[in-house]
Amino acid sequence: KRLNELPEVFASIETSRYLAAIDILAGYQSAKGKLDFVVEWLGKNKDGNGQWDLGSKAKDNVYFPLSDSWRTAEARKTDCTEKIKGIVRRLSE
Numbered sequence: 001k002r003l004n005e006l007p008e009v010f011a012s013i014e015t016s017r018y019l020a021a022i023d024i025l026a027g028y029q030s031a032k033g034k035l036d037f038v039v040e041w042l043g044k045n046k047d048g049n050g051q052w053d054l055g056s057k058a059k060d061n062v063y064f065p066l067s068d069s070w071r072t073a074e075a076r077k078t079d080c081t082e083k084i085k086g087i088v089r090r091l092s093e
Contacts, residue, residue, distance in 0.1 A: 001018075003018070003021060003022065003025070004037075006018070006037075006038075010045045010054070011053060011054050011055030011057070011058070012054065012055065012057060012058065013057050013058055013060060015054055015058065016054055016058040016060060017060075017063075019063075019083070019084065019087060020062075022035060022038055022091075023083075023086075023090075026087055026090035026091050027090065032090075032091050035091050036091075038087075038091065039088055039091050039092065042087070042088055047077075051077045051078075051080070051081045052077070052081050052084045053073070053076060053077045053080050054076075054080045055076075056070060056076065058076075059076075063083070066079040066082065066083065
């Protein structure tokens, strides 16, 4: 899919793959201003505690999980939040 088309469902494997592509682009200075819409979208998808959760289906053993196990929702949320915080930080530099 085109990167200017946001995934329809946030908590999905599609979003995980989308964020992997955005993470690569975040390394390029010229992409940062062009990806402000992604930062805005991510901000809208935080939960009430300021965390992100891509759901258990985001586990693909490539990008997620970062931790040893996603047996608890809290571990999954922590992984998702850390990954997304890194992307947002890189896009905001």
